[in-house]
Amino acid sequence: MDQIDLFTLQQTYNQQRIMLCFNGPLTRSLIEEIGNALRNYMEREHATPSSAMDVFGAYIELTQNIRHYAASKGWHDSEASATVVIARDAEGRYLVSAGNVVSAEDGQALVERIGALAALDKTQLKARYKEQLRKPRDPDSGSGAGLGLIDLARKATAPLICSLKTLDDGRGFFSLRVVM
Structure with a gap:
């Protein structure tokens, strides 16, 4: 294996204002440890408590969704890996991004669902959230009530x-970015 150019990697992270980055299999304990590191980092950055909670909540929602998805597919660690990046943009907003391998069908359904949410304004999102709260939950679905993405939006x-990038094996790599 070629030597990794850590200096170039550091320069890239600094240019893109990346605060935290992880690539690999997500376990419950790892999600917790990265979450603790994120909280500590945001405290040192003097983030407002509401910003810190929003960023932490987005991080938890995205990583737990990835972990639950991989488990529902029965995938091994190598297939259940994810890439998670927390950064800041030029305006100082926090960017929480996560990506993972998904089936092509599931990825396309997510792209459509998120596209529909992205087209809604705050009032419409609030109404959608309340509507979803009132829907009966399917106990056999194995997933949550479907509120997480709506709440993120x-x-x-x-x-x-x-975005959804097609992979050689017919699956896709799904990525989602949340601006907080």
């Missing part, structure tokens, strides 16, 4: 942005 300061 409600708390975000810009529309959710996602």
